[in-house]
Amino acid sequence: VTFDIEQLRAVVGAQAVSTRAEDRFSYSHDAWPLAAVWRRRGLHPHTPEAVVRINGTLQAARLLRWASEQGVPVTPWGLGSSVTGAPLPLRGGVVADCSPMSGIVRLDDEDLTVTAKAGTLGGELEEALRARGLTLGHSPQSLHLSTVGGWVATRASGQFSSRYGSIEDLVIAFTVVLADGEAMTFPLSPRAAVGPDLRHLFIGAEGTLGLVTEVTLRVWPLASHQRLGAVRFVALDDGIEVLRLITRAGLRPHLVRLYDEDEARHLLRDDGFSGCVLLLGSEGAADIVAAEHAACLRICDAHGGAPLGAGPVEAWLDRRFDFSTVEERLHAPGGFAETIEVAHFWSGIGSLYRELKAALAPLADEVLCHFSHVYPQGTSLYVILLGQASDDAAAERALHALWDRAMAVCLEQGGTISHHHGIGMVRLPYLTDALGDTHELLRRVKCALDPAGVLNPGKLGLDGAGVAPVAARGEAEP
Amino acid sequence: VTFDIEQLRAVVGAQAVSTRAEDRFSYSHDAWPLAAVWRRRGLHPHTPEAVVRINGTLQAARLLRWASEQGVPVTPWGLGSSVTGAPLPLRGGVVADCSPMSGIVRLDDEDLTVTAKAGTLGGELEEALRARGLTLGHSPQSLHLSTVGGWVATRASGQFSSRYGSIEDLVIAFTVVLADGEAMTFPLSPRAAVGPDLRHLFIGAEGTLGLVTEVTLRVWPLASHQRLGAVRFVALDDGIEVLRLITRAGLRPHLVRLYDEDEARHLLRDDGFSGCVLLLGSEGAADIVAAEHAACLRICDAHGGAPLGAGPVEAWLDRRFDFSTVEERLHAPGGFAETIEVAHFWSGIGSLYRELKAALAPLADEVLCHFSHVYPQGTSLYVILLGQASDDAAAERALHALWDRAMAVCLEQGGTISHHHGIGMVRLPYLTDALGDTHELLRRVKCALDPAGVLNPGKLGLDGAGVAPVAARGEAEP
Numbered sequence: 001v002t003f004d005i006e007q008l009r010a011v012v013g014a015q016a017v018s019t020r021a022e023d024r025f026s027y028s029h030d031a032w033p034l035a036a037v038w039r040r041r042g043l044h045p046h047t048p049e050a051v052v053r054i055n056g057t058l059q060a061a062r063l064l065r066w067a068s069e070q071g072v073p074v075t076p077w078g079l080g081s082s083v084t085g086a087p088l089p090l091r092g093g094v095v096a097d098c099s100p101m102s103g104i105v106r107l108d109d110e111d112l113t114v115t116a117k118a119g120t121l122g123g124e125l126e127e128a129l130r131a132r133g134l135t136l137g138h139s140p141q142s143l144h145l146s147t148v149g150g151w152v153a154t155r156a157s158g159q160f161s162s163r164y165g166s167i168e169d170l171v172i173a174f175t176v177v178l179a180d181g182e183a184m185t186f187p188l189s190p191r192a193a194v195g196p197d198l199r200h201l202f203i204g205a206e207g208t209l210g211l212v213t214e215v216t217l218r219v220w221p222l223a224s225h226q227r228l229g230a231v232r233f234v235a236l237d238d239g240i241e242v243l244r245l246i247t248r249a250g251l252r253p254h255l256v257r258l259y260d261e262d263e264a265r266h267l268l269r270d271d272g273f274s275g276c277v278l279l280l281g282s283e284g285a286a287d288i289v290a291a292e293h294a295a296c297l298r299i300c301d302a303h304g305g306a307p308l309g310a311g312p313v314e315a316w317l318d319r320r321f322d323f324s325t326v327e328e329r330l331h332a333p334g335g336f337a338e339t340i341e342v343a344h345f346w347s348g349i350g351s352l353y354r355e356l357k358a359a360l361a362p363l364a365d366e367v368l369c370h371f372s373h374v375y376p377q378g379t380s381l382y383v384i385l386l387g388q389a390s391d392d393a394a395a396e397r398a399l400h401a402l403w404d405r406a407m408a409v410c411l412e413q414g415g416t417i418s419h420h421h422g423i424g425m426v427r428l429p430y431l432t433d434a435l436g437d438t439h440e441l442l443r444r445v446k447c448a449l450d451p452a453g454v455l456n457p458g459k460l461g462l463d464g465a466g467v468a469p470v471a472a473r474g475e476a477e478p
Numbered sequence: 479v480t481f482d483i484e485q486l487r488a489v490v491g492a493q494a495v496s497t498r499a500e501d502r503f504s505y506s507h508d509a510w511p512l513a514a515v516w517r518r519r520g521l522h523p524h525t526p527e528a529v530v531r532i533n534g535t536l537q538a539a540r541l542l543r544w545a546s547e548q549g550v551p552v553t554p555w556g557l558g559s560s561v562t563g564a565p566l567p568l569r570g571g572v573v574a575d576c577s578p579m580s581g582i583v584r585l586d587d588e589d590l591t592v593t594a595k596a597g598t599l600g601g602e603l604e605e606a607l608r609a610r611g612l613t614l615g616h617s618p619q620s621l622h623l624s625t626v627g628g629w630v631a632t633r634a635s636g637q638f639s640s641r642y643g644s645i646e647d648l649v650i651a652f653t654v655v656l657a658d659g660e661a662m663t664f665p666l667s668p669r670a671a672v673g674p675d676l677r678h679l680f681i682g683a684e685g686t687l688g689l690v691t692e693v694t695l696r697v698w699p700l701a702s703h704q705r706l707g708a709v710r711f712v713a714l715d716d717g718i719e720v721l722r723l724i725t726r727a728g729l730r731p732h733l734v735r736l737y738d739e740d741e742a743r744h745l746l747r748d749d750g751f752s753g754c755v756l757l758l759g760s761e762g763a764a765d766i767v768a769a770e771h772a773a774c775l776r777i778c779d780a781h782g783g784a785p786l787g788a789g790p791v792e793a794w795l796d797r798r799f800d801f802s803t804v805e806e807r808l809h810a811p812g813g814f815a816e817t818i819e820v821a822h823f824w825s826g827i828g829s830l831y832r833e834l835k836a837a838l839a840p841l842a843d844e845v846l847c848h849f850s851h852v853y854p855q856g857t858s859l860y861v862i863l864l865g866q867a868s869d870d871a872a873a874e875r876a877l878h879a880l881w882d883r884a885m886a887v888c889l890e891q892g893g894t895i896s897h898h899h900g901i902g903m904v905r906l907p908y909l910t911d912a913l914g915d916t917h918e919l920l921r922r923v924k925c926a927l928d929p930a931g932v933l934n935p936g937k938l939g940l941d942g943a944g945v946a947p948v949a950a951r952g953e954a955e956p
Contacts, residue, residue, distance in 0.1 A: 108823075108825065110722075110823075110824050110825050111823040111824050111825050111855050111856065112726065112854050112855055113823075113855060154671060155670075155671035155674075155675075156671075157669070157671070163728075166669065168675065172855065178919075182915070182918070183915075184914070184915035184916050184918070184919060185914070185915070185916075186916055187894070187912065187913065187914060187916070188823070189821060189856075189894040190821050190822070190823060190853040190855040190856035190857065190858075190894070191635070191644065191821060191851065191853060191858070191894075191897060191898075192633075192821065192894045192895075192896065192897065193632060193633035193634075193635070193682055193896045193897060193898045193899060193900045193901075194682075194894065194895060194896050194900075194901060194905075194909065194912050194913060195682055195683065195684075195901060195909070195913065195920055195938050196633075196678055196679050196680065196681060196682045196683040196687065196920070196923075197633075197646065197678045197681065197682060198678070198679075198916060198919050198920060198923070199678075200674055200675045200676070200677075200678035200679075201674050201676075201678075201679075201919075201923075202674065203674060203675065204671055204672075204673055204674045204675060205673065205674040206673075209674065218854060218855060220728070220854065221726055221727075221728075223728070244588075248590065248699055249699075249762070249763055250641075250698070250699075250701070250762045250763070251763070251766070284727070284728045285727055285728070285729075285769075285773055287769040287772070287773070288729070288766060288769045288770055288773060290769075291763075291765040291766045291768075291769045292766055294765070295763055295765070295766060343667060343668050343669060343670065344668070345586075345589040345591075345666070345668060346588050346589050347586065347588050347589050373669065375668040375669060376590045376696060376698065377589050377590055377591060377650065377668040377696060378589065378667075378668035379668065380668075380669070416665070416667040416668070416669075416670045416672065417672060418670065418671045418672050419669060419670065419671060420669075420671045421671060422671045422672075423671075423672060423673060427672075431672070431673070434665065434672050435665065435672060435673065436662070436663070436665060437660070437661075437662035437663070438662050438663075438664055438665070438676060439673075440660070440662070441656075441662060441676050441679075441927075442673055442674070442676060444926045444927060445676070445679075445923060445926060447926060448922045448923060448925060448926030449919075449922060460673050
């Protein structure tokens with residue numbers, strides 16, 4: 001241990017600290033597929049020296065003040081459902097487990113806000129809201145595996161974002177502890193023009209600029225009515241055009257997902273299916289929902305869409321928290337699976353899709369694609385990769401090769417290297433290419449807020465003042 | 479002059495620099511009502527030592543690099559339509575007039591984006607878009623007086639924000655020059671999770687953190703259909719409740735404005751009118767617009783609303799760029815007028831309205847109020863104050879008294895001190911109370927990005943490293 005563990009115990013309370021190997025090892029793997037291979041191989045390349053269970057803002061402040069004074073890395077951890085390595089302690093030190101901070105602090109049905117502690121499990125929060133006739137609107141596939149604080153840290157986006165927005169649209173305020181232990185709470189407001197909106201410094205910062213302890217989110221009344229429908233298109237380009245025209249028309253169905261032929265076969269459990277499938281859902285007041293859904297279907301019809309009814313959408317809704325397709329591959333020796341999500345404008349998404357599909361096909365048994373979040377300007381593209389290597393070491397090499405090709409193609413095509421999973425460790429080698437000059441801006445902010453470089457050091461290519469940034473995922477290999 | 483003017487001429491080109499008194503004086507008053515009184519009195523308490531006309535990013539970079547080296551204040555200026563004193567040079571030095579950077583750089587109808595130089599006049603941009611069947615969706619009352627860069631600097635919000643969003647929702651990317659002359663352009667993306675969204679550092683920073691030179695905005699197809707309607711309520715609380723229920727239902731009419739009795743009389747040009755008036759408008763596809771407008775009217779009906787037809791909305795649309803009510807007062811000696819916009823959650827807005835109205839009534843001849851921007855969580859409150867003092871010095875004192883009372887009441891009530899006009903000079907004394915601990919965060923960012931404190935110094939309570947912040951509007955008095 002590179003720091004005085006007794007001092008740490010004195011600062012945060014002995015019962016909050018563990019240095020037991022099994023505890024430390026359990027924070028050395030998140031849900032990143034590469035970490036799954038490490039787990040299978042018994043490897044722990046990124047293990048903290050101690051784990052501190054954080055029970056509130058005061059304790060987080062004590063920990064960080066001490067860490068900044070002593071130069072000890074502190075990496076925040078929610079529930080470890082990140083698929084990028086974001087909460088793995090690249091520089092060792094302490095993992096700050098935020099999951100003990102759990103529960104609703106305040107729910108306001110008139111103002112439609114809920115305040116929850118950062119470690120609150122998403123699914124539990126959503127269930128509590130539903131019992132009151134409310135919903136978060138935010139429904140990532142990880143809903144039952146991830147925390148409120150994790151959503152803020154990773155810039156999460158849910159499956160119904162086209163109606164409700166992504167986490168940056170849903171967050172009203174939060175309490176954050178800076179590296180020096182200073183805690184601050186952003187003012188609550190429906191909207192303000194009182195200087196720059198500095199909440200955004202911490203949304204998507206992956207714990208490098210502060211540790212979020214409590215979050216106030218918008219909530220929504222549960223919709224009274226819903227209309228669902230699936231549509232088949234022969235050509236994927238027609239499906240993409242329909243996505244574009246739906247958003248262009250100002251419609252906002254909460255569910256818009258387009259599956260390419262390979263993934264449509266999985267979705268429909270029909271190996272002989274040809275074409276692509278669009279899942280559509282609208283919700284809200286009855287007559288508006290009916291009009292919106294009809295408008296969506298008219299656009300589909302004008303582009304050769306053949307209605308498949310609500311069945312495929314209902315089946316998807318039933319299975320949307322099921323990770324078995326990916327997980328099966330991760331349980332077998334040599335098996336590998338990845339999910340890579342990117343985004344592009346309408347003018348670039350078709351080409352990005354084709355180039356990615358072609359580039360990745362030789363590197364995996366299956367390359368499944370869907371478009372899952374739509375905007376008037378463009379859409380996200382989610383790629384699922386499934387493969388089988390000769391052994392686990394070969395599976396690791398296969399995962400690296402997939403990422404290198406995917407990110408190179410994405411950058412060549414002018415796409416965005418992550419739509420909602422974030423950077424973590426897996427995208428670090430590509431981050432500066434993606435951000436260009438604005439990475440230097442991020443580095444300046446980091447030096448101002450965390451000069452000792454103790455908050456999740458190395459992530460986002462950020463260390464303390466005067467330390468050369470991490471630039472390659474390769475560095476972190478066992 | 480406190481710096482070497484010949485050096486400045488060498489840096490940016492002699493033809494770009496003016497030190498003539500009439501030029502310097504024309505940048506010493508914006509559209510702040512207090513500045514109007516100064517103009518009437520021939521006072522120029524905040525006059526730059528030189529004016530530099532900025533013709534592009536390179537020239538802005540040269541100016542700022544020199545300014546940082548020499549410690550010369552640089553205050554960005556769009557078209558001076560700010561109503562807060564934001565572009566007035568509190569520390570003297572140079573005003574950087576950005577209006578020569580004008581015009582559309584690129585328009586993409588497929589991706590629905592437009593890139594315009596920062597000095598582009600809003601109304602000209604909107605007209606160019608309309609000629610192509612597109613619109614900004616952003617339509618502030620200042621549309622024909624303000625620039626694209628000014629919107630970003632002040633966190634502007636338009637009259638149709640309930641459908642299209644405010645400027646932070648509409649900006650996709652921009653080029654910004656930092657204090658040391660480094661220029662950077664944010665990556666273009668429909669949405670990204672590639673680190674924190676640092677665009678927000680500059681949106682609403684009022685030119686204290688960077689000078690924006692080129693902006694890419696979302697655009698929208700012009701709506702094919704529109705439904706308009708006004709509704710009268712006896713009690714204002716019923717009208718407010720209707721605003722809340724419209725947003726709670728997930729409806730998004732582009733136009734939602736509720737006028738209290740005093741302002742309704744102006745709006746309707748009917749001195750005998752009693753009650754309050756709601757203006758409603760929906761736009762988009764025909765059947766959805768019809769359903770949405772009907773849903774809004776049903777909510778009105780359930781709360782005792784009496785339909786007044788489309789006439790009052792059409793009249794408002796015709797006059798919405800007319801500032802004569804305010805301007806008439808500013809032309810007469812001793813006359814004063816102010817507009818103060820704040821915001822609150824639904825649970826607080828009624829009380830904030832009543833307390834503000836009561837507190838300000840003794841200080842002005844007329845206190846007119848409307849609610850102009852709605853969110854599921856709350857609404858903005860816009861207060862227009864008209865008065866007549868014995869002379870111009872008394873008018874100045876009256877304006878100060880109005881602000882002191884309004885801001886004190888707003889802070890007491892837990893409201894937001896500005897919804898969309900920003901801070902400028904007029905709200906400086908109340909800024910740290912409004913931001914609480916997070917003002918320190920802003921100060922740290924300022925020190926990291928502008929250690930010499932040259933960008934609009936003094937504004938947002940920010941100077942360079944080691945300089946005590948401006949805390950009072952009073953300091954700036956002639």
